[in-house]
Amino acid sequence: xxxxxxxxxxxxxxxxxxxxTRGRSGLIGVSLRPSxxxxxxxxxxxxxxxxxxxxxxxxxxxxxxxxxxxxxQVLHSGRGLxxxxxxxxxxxxxxxxxxxxxxxxxxxxxxxxxxxxxxAPGADEDAQGEPFVGAAGQLLTKMIKAMGYERxxxxxxxxxxxxxxxxxxxxxxxxAACEQFLRKQIAIVQPRVIVALxxxxxxxxxxxxxxxxxxxxxxxxxxxxxxxxxxHPAFLLxxxxxxxxxxxxLKQVMGMLKNLGLR
Numbered sequence: 145x146x147x148x149x150x151x152x153x154x155x156x157x158x159x160x161x162x163x164x165t166r167g168r169s170g171l172i173g174v175s176l177r178p179s180x181x182x183x184x185x186x187x188x189x190x191x192x193x194x195x196x197x198x199x200x201x202x203x204x205x206x207x208x209x210x211x212x213x214x215x216x217q218v219l220h221s222g223r224g225l226x227x228x229x230x231x232x233x234x235x236x237x238x239x240x241x242x243x244x245x246x247x248x249x250x251x252x253x254x255x256x257x258x259x260x261x262x263x264a265p266g267a268d269e270d271a272q273g274e275p276f277v278g279a280a281g282q283l284l285t286k287m288i289k290a291m292g293y294e295r296x297x298x299x300x301x302x303x304x305x306x307x308x309x310x311x312x313x314x315x316x317x318x319x320a321a322c323e324q325f326l327r328k329q330i331a332i333v334q335p336r337v338i339v340a341l342x343x344x345x346x347x348x349x350x351x352x353x354x355x356x357x358x359x360x361x362x363x364x365x366x367x368x369x370x371x372x373x374x375x376h377p378a379f380l381l382x383x384x385x386x387x388x389x390x391x392x393x394l395k396q397v398m399g400m401l402k403n404l405g406l407r
Contacts, residue, residue, distance in 0.1 A: 261326065263344035346371075
């Protein structure tokens with residue numbers, strides 16, 4: 145006959161291990177409300193919670209919450225991405241829904257150590273429903289191979305999932321409507337390093353308005369995940385003289401992955 149007290153102890157130990165594992169992965173929710181300070185303690189300024197990334201940060205987006213994704217149990221790998229794709233559904237959350245052909249979700253290894261984030265789908269991506277398949281995508285594939293990876297080994301996505309008309313820049317309300325899904329993709333895949341491709345991805349993930357010419361090559365973090373800003377492949381097609389700078393950025397990423405024992 146089993147001992148109820150021993151079963152309770154075993155259950156408690158199992159639950160504690162589960163919480164510790166989720167805590168290490170950053171998936172335990174943290175209240176956004178500040179804890180009440182003791183009477184003798186000085187109030188903490190509201191800006192104290194901000195992640196300072198340089199001496200004069202300029203933030204076009206609100207400081208991100210302390211966790212990436214805290215909506216119940218997070219399914220990782222392919223199951224999580226499939227569930228998230230279903231959550232997006234036939235999205236009508238912003239004005240881009242009216243003109244799109246396909247929602248461009250993401251592609252690649254759901255357990256990737258390396259993630260590439262761009263800004264928005266173009267015409268080819270909208271037609272095929274896959275990110276980075278046009279001329280810029282072909283260049284990105286070459287960049288990935290030069291790093292020693294196959295395209296299928298990394299994960300590729302954009303901040304917004306629908307093509308803006310005439311490939312114009314994403315607008316703030318469109319990013320605001322769609323950013324939740326990028327946050328969830330990152331939480332599900334759990335990459336060890338993110339490469340931010342171009343101005344919009346870099347400024348969003350880094351939380352500042354610094355121009356990409358100054359951001360690129362300077363390591364930042366997004367919820368403790370290293371982020372390397374670099375030029376968008378479409379920009380490199382227009383200005384090939386910048387390819388050397390982009391390659392230098394990617395070599396830094398390769399060095400980080402090697403130091404982590406992942407390459």
